[in-house]
Amino acid sequence: MSFEVPESVRPIRRRVLDFLETHVYPAEQTLLGGGEQGRDVLRELEEKAKSDGLWALGHPRHLGGGGLSMLDYAYVNEVIGRSEPATQVFGTTTLQTVLMLDPVATDEQRERWVLPSVAGDLRLAFAMTEPGVSSSDPTQFTTTARLENDEWVLTGRKWFISAADRSAATIVMARTEPDAPAHEAFSMILVERDTPGYDLVRDIEVMGMRGVMSGHFEIEFDNARVPAANIIGGRGDGFKLAQQRLGPGRIFHCMRWLGSAQRAFDYLCERANSRTLKGEPLARKQLVQKFVFDSYQELKASRLLVLDAAAKLDSGDQARVELSSVKVHCAQTVHNVIDRAMQVWGAEGMSNLLPLEAMYREARFGRVVDGPDEVHVQRVATRILRSYENGEGWDFGER
Template sequence: MFDFSPSEEQHHIIDTASQFMKDYVYPNEKHMVPHRGLPDDILKPLQQKVKDLGLWAGHLPKDVGGMGTGFITLGLLSEVIGRSPIAPYIFGSMAPDAGNGEILVHAATEKQREKYLLPLANGDIRSCFAMTEPEVSGSDPRTLQASAEKDGDEWVINAHKWFTTGAVGSSFSIVMAVTDPDAKPHKKTSLFIVENDNPGFEIVREVPVIGDHFAGGHCEVRYTNCRIPEENMLGNRGEGFKLAQLRLGPGRITHAMRWLGVCHRSMDLMLDYALKRETRGKTLGQFQSIQNFIADSAADMQAARLMTLHAAWLMDQGDEARKDVSLIKFYGAKVLHDVIDRAIQVHGALGVTGDTPLEGFYREARTARIYDGPDEVHRYVVARTLLKAFEKGEELY
């Protein structure tokens, strides 16, 4: 029923991207600045090379400069890109810009498209997404306290947000705020574009978190009597929750396939070290415990890959695939952690140093079980969906 073998075009994309990673990405990892990414004098020429190869912004349509691929092709490319923490920036597909671009493609007016989407899609500017609040559960946007009130031809936003990824150095934010507090839970909020030089916008601090690899940090921000023109509403009033979902499904597909890229690189390091490191007269790879690490990692990675490609295939058929996306989110995050953990164990003391990428991968992997919804929420989505389907006598798988 399912054929995930790459087409000729997909083979070309994968091969070209893989060669580019070897030639240009891995050699430049040493230039990454924690929480800031690559310096522009290195990043911008590499981005141009990617554009020249036709591999730029795989998540966006061609009319805004992207590749215009389906989800399976995006997933296969993301698997290659995921092998390096700097690659998503070089290939123009890093969160939160990728998700914001997807929202703008669907909801931006012509003026918003020209002013925000096109420069964002081209990599000329960065953006951030302000939804999560410290006072309420980040996994339930129905509880948001941020407010946006109409005052003449302006909206006045008051909000306290955090984990607004990429805020430092960004040009604008997309903020979710309550516009209709008495409406049904999924109709209460709307999205707004706020330029970050607005006097009502303030970056309070860059929140210290595990990991190094997100440019612009994870920030606490405030919108205090922040006035914006009414034309800065994104989409229609009450569509905040609906539009936010546009970025989450594709984003989770991309995350899961990038995680597989991290797993592949960790596996390569594990195999290489197991073959050349000797102890007690044998290489590590000759010990059964190490062989078990390798075999278990291969099985986990294959299962996660097939699950992710299946979810991508469903989305290419027009299915929202919420259950399948939730499955790959919590399962893929566990595989990511376990494979890196085994690779570190094989490397012993070397694995916890900065002499390999593994310790950095490991720190980043812990947050994968929280962002874009914690594991527990995704397990709840899967279980609830299956229970309801079984109760109704519907097909489960």
């Protein structure tokens, strides 16, 4: 396969980049500042993106999205990822939830939740993690839902639930089958925001991140009752559905991190050429040249890993080894490249005069979100070693 941006994708990619540079970058500080002004600007940019035909480009076409394949979307999403608020501006934030819901949603769920989510008319939060429970082993989750008089009654707590305050409903992973094997004991249930017993306990500030995309909430469910029809898929399908959401979600993160790393690389190289020290540019200093070399290698490798994983997903492969590997590599790459760019910019790089400090916080968060590095390292190694144990080996030319 060729790793050049396909001719069919170049026009939409260019349009997204032009929009980003013309409209999003100038408003970035306002968007990152949040508040009513930030929300007003966000709404204006969302509407403009829709009118320009740049909304929800990766969502399925039959739901009103752009219908890009996973690989084609990677070429576009790496541009969107150059600015964290742009993920909201271009309507990308709902994609992984929509891909989970679309195959299993009832007609009523599709009309009420899925289609409006794609259109940007509402948002759905996703609640898995819990206080005091290791999310690396979700079989330990304690939030329960029992069926009573044709209603699900939910009890428990979830936390670090993004955008719960501005979501119409939350998809909750709860234990519904207490006697079933661990991976068949959980189900996904939709809980509307105004349901009695649904309480936003607090907003947990993460790495000092604020703005229109921030907000990671703790939620309590105190005998919250919802209709039995609010279950997503079947009883006990929670883990299967979670994988359908988290797998694509990981590569979507990586696509965007490529964009962040690219933007940081630009800052690094431009600073190296423009800043002088003792009469010569930083670009002539070997330590700075090593910054550029290491950043190039890591970014290039991450990009190839992302494109390879995207191509495998398009072919129908679950690409579990590739997705875990690329999630670790990209999270480390974006962190490293931004760190080097901040170093050559000195004090200015640490300030809000440049986007690097906000990008840096988001990058550090990336090594934990959707599974910490350590879990993915273990999964990749286990799968590869098992293939050798089974006599199959791992021929990179075949995989």
